Amino acid sequence: MSVLIEATGSLRQYIPENTRLEAAPTVGQAIAQLQLPPDVALMMLVNRKAADWTTELHDGDVLRLMPTIGGGARHAGRAANL
């Protein structure tokens, strides 16, 4: 199995282009393998559909990760700095 990871914004510094994970049964496990700093808050899309920590991943899936920030929100502080 191979899952393509797309990172946006400030996450790009942690996730090089064309990163692929071979053994990542769920979004949560994929993110754990990426070894992001511990206090990231993320929005996740799998094949351009809303996903969450438990969403299952399959061969050929594209997992897109975005840092969470927005107006007036209570955010995990460092998320946008990543």
Place this chain on the structure above:
Amino acid sequence: MSVGATWGKILHVDLTTSKIWTENPPDEIYLKLVGGRALEAYLLLRDLPVGADPLGPENLLIFAPGVFQGTNLPGAGRHSVGGKSPLTGAIGSAEAGGWWGHEFKRSGWDALVVHGQAKSPVYLWIHNDKVEIRPADHLWGHDVAEVEDAIRSELKDEKLRVSQCGIAGENLVLVANVINDYSRAAGRNGLGAVMGSKKLKAVAVRGTKNVLPTDRKSATALAKWLGDNYKTLAAWAHDKGTPGGLVGLNENSALPTRNFQDPDFPDAMSIGWETLHTSVLIGRDTCQACPIECKQVVSYDGQDYPDSPAFKTQVKGEVTLNKVYGGPEYETLGAFGSSCGVNDIVAVSKANEWTAQWGLDPISTGMTIAFVMECVDRGLLTAEMTGGYLPKWGSSKDMLEGVDMLAHRRGFGDIMALGSKRIAAWIGNGAEQYLVEVKGQELPMHEPRLKAALGVGYAVAPVGADHMMNIHDTGYSSPGRGLDRVNTVYKVGPMPSTKLSDEKMNLFYHEVNWQHFQDCAICCMFYPYDYKQLAGALSAMTGHEYDAQDILDVGERAQQLCRLFNNREGFTEKDDRLPKRVMQAFKSGPLEGVEITEKALHDARQTWYGLMGWTPEGVPTKERLDQLGLTELLETK
């Protein structure tokens, strides 16, 4: 006085009789309510007759800092303004950043309560113990910056701070804000109109008294921690500010587009941080004692930006931008931009500038114009009805014209000034199905279909749809500071942002109490503090011990009091609803098929009512009020 960092004094001013008096509240008020929203709700329950006209002399306009103000705690450059909202008829309570709250607290007062209605325009001058009601005929009808500058030169004090109602407030526009420090707003709820109805143009303050924490060492240690960590923990706020997330939200179908109709705004990049920061942005501004400096400042004089590929404008040569009024936040970019289909960063920034210059709420103003655009699009509004104003999606000029008409109540602007819900009632003909509001207040720029508990938060917030006294589910969908903070009192793991559950509502219960607490002690919500840190700060300030649960209880007290107020004004469970449009699934895009059913909303609401100790009808029970020590407090007159 035995509660540190407070004065034991509330200033009352009656503009009808010109009477000025001091109230000395018992310690219990400070210890249980801490200030801000909880204090406002308490005073409104105590002193405002049931069913009072929000724009009549009976309404109170309350300026309330909290325990933190005046102390130099980073994040405490804020204050709250409260009263009965003319937009919703429910409680109004809004916070503003800047310097005014700090200066006011240093003048030796814990709050200002304005009663009555002056015969002709006045302003208040509070200089430590000296309080004067001064004529303001010469300030009436002037822009915010002119008024602030005029007061400063008239009183010959460069350091004074001004909070004021803009022209919109004078005109009783129901979406008017109270503005301070040129560009900061106590936003939402139409409290600017309450100020205007009192003919109170401004409150100028100057304070030279030191507000001292009881335990200076602990308070200083927290300030030092912040100083050591803000560059990493709050870098997002400085580097990109709130506009930083706009494009990412659009990728998730969560950038409200054309009045929340579309799952995608193709020109998001043109109004996002990427364009803002390569075109009109010229610097940052800050609030009192804040090293983070998140406020964007813009300027424009017709130049081109070859290095900003997505920059677009329809108003080149017609519009300039004045840096004195700051710059657009995410909410403004969404409300005047994508919500109106407008991809023009200059026009959106201009609309933002006018909201400060004239004292308007950007979210409600933008969403009201978006609603009018939709009604025109659907043929519900005709030229005969609007005097010829037929704004089109995506037109910068139509959007800007709408802001101008609304603020000055010119032509159809006289109706637009009442907000979208009243426009729908005026139109009839089924127009209400296109409304996106709760309790009459337009939705902020956050999408309930991506953030399900935020939707419940919109439904139940005492002030109508609000994104600050709320949670943002995406902050808890992966491990991080959000979950770490909650886990100190309630253990929970990552949760899908699009789903509701009992567990999610438990998280919501804790975090919303936390948010309300921050509006009582008053701390900027962009700060990376956690429960324990602010409990420590409150203990250090007051000299009384608070733990994490104690401060969450303060936030809950604020909500209980707001609920008691709203219930007595006739609000019920039926008003805790969501507009249909944001419950139905999009037909395409990342959120395709994601809906919030009536049952899911009902169940989540009931779960939260239960956690709040309310009956299924949403009525606070005596047991819970007793537990929180509120019964006793409400009996104290």
